[in-house]
Amino acid sequence: MERPLAIADAERRRGLLFLSFAAAFVGFALVLQMSLNNNFLVGEIGVSGRQAGFLEAVRESCGIAAFGILALMAGLGEPLVASIVLLLVWLGLSAYAFAPTYGWVMAMSVVWSQGLHLWMPLPNSMALALAEPGRAGRRLGQVGAAGALGSAAGLALAFALTLLGVKIRPLYLLGGGAALAASLACLGIPRVIRTPKQKLVFRRRYLTYYVLNFLEGWRKQITNAFAGFLLVRVHGASLPEMIALWAAIQAIGYLASPRVGRLIDRVGERRVLFLYYGTVTLLVLCYAFVRVKYLLYAVFVIDSATFALAMAITSYVGKLAPRAERTQTLSMGVAANHVASVAMPFVGGILWTTLGYQWAFLLGIPAAAASIAVVARLPRAADGTALTRGPAGVSSGAES
DSSP: OOOOOOOOHHHHHHHHHHHHHHHHHHHHHHHHHHHHHHHHIIIIIOOOHHHHHHHHHHHHHHHHHHHHHHHHTTTSBHHHHHHHHHHHHHHHHHHGGGOOSHHHHHHHHHHHHHHHHHHTTHHHHHHHHHSOTTOHHHHHHHHHHHHHHHHHHHHHHHHHHHHTTOOHHHHHHHHHHHHHHHHHHHTTSOTTOBOOOOOOOOOGGGHHHHHHHHHHHHHHHIIIIIIHHHHHHTTOOOHHHHHHHHHHHHHHHHHHHHHHHHHHHHHOHHHHHHHHHHHHHHHHHHHHHOOOHHHHHHHHHHHHHGGGGGHHHHHHHHHHSOHHHHHHHHHHHHHHHHHHHHHHHHHHHHHHHHHOHHHHHHTHHHHHHHHHHHHTTSOOOSSSOOOOBOTTSOBSSTTO
16 A cells, blocks of 8 residues: 655645645636637638548547656656646647637647646546545545536636627637646645656556547547537537537536446446447437537537446446556557547548538547447446456456
């Protein structure tokens, strides 16, 4: 068992406070980027479906690069690393305000996305290091709640400013400023927390988990790369409308996540994932064939809210993998997810331009079908009890 860091109680409390501030400011910056992105790309830059897909593929490739970069940073103080990588988010997002061309947007997307992907594992790691014995879950929840609060504040302020006539480019300066504030907040966290090694370990017995993560990365980009872009490019969704949709998504996600967790505990991962991928199949068909804008708004909100169901994938491997292998297995799952997240928008963007936007969404059908086939191999647990393992740590259910 890892020994807790020798940090005075007052210093722990101060560190958690500054970490919560940092998480809130990052939530503020990230939700602005997500809610502004499609209106900016269409209205300010004039990108095509192919360009939108390629841009998303390049952004997601930063997630793969992050593993190598964090490995090089292993042993450094996490708060200092966090402060530095958030400067990349500040620089990249702020530069959007002055972006004249698609190439400029591409370059700055790499800058802020690389910073964001490097930041992603750090808040939870620092929260765990700062948590008092027996209070790890509470501290993780505190940091997560701060991020949600920052996201809500970002959406509320952006919506109010757009109604007052503020244009889209200055809003990126606001998001960049929030990232800069987060970077400064990290300097108040005790620097004895060190960056852990990022390991990718492949084990055959976790193949189902890796495949589900790959397919989830493919499914994720149906929404991230093309759903919002469809609403703006094809159906003319305005900036206030998109911000309002994102506010609804955040609110539903906040309410749904704990309920989904209890559902997984009650009925098991297999049933939840069947529900998830069956719903995904219907949603991608709606994107492809529904022409009513306001009905598609509802589809977009439901689609984004269903991502909470994907936590059943993590719950599954949490019961399958022993504690000593859990972190490396989760890291391998993230890597598999990002490989698909790079490939899908690239292929989908080409299909959007050559065959029509419907085909970018119909790519989700084979992915959903493959996911359902893989889920069918999971153990038929009726509740959330731990999976049984043989001597080698292999599930005695469908993984055997």
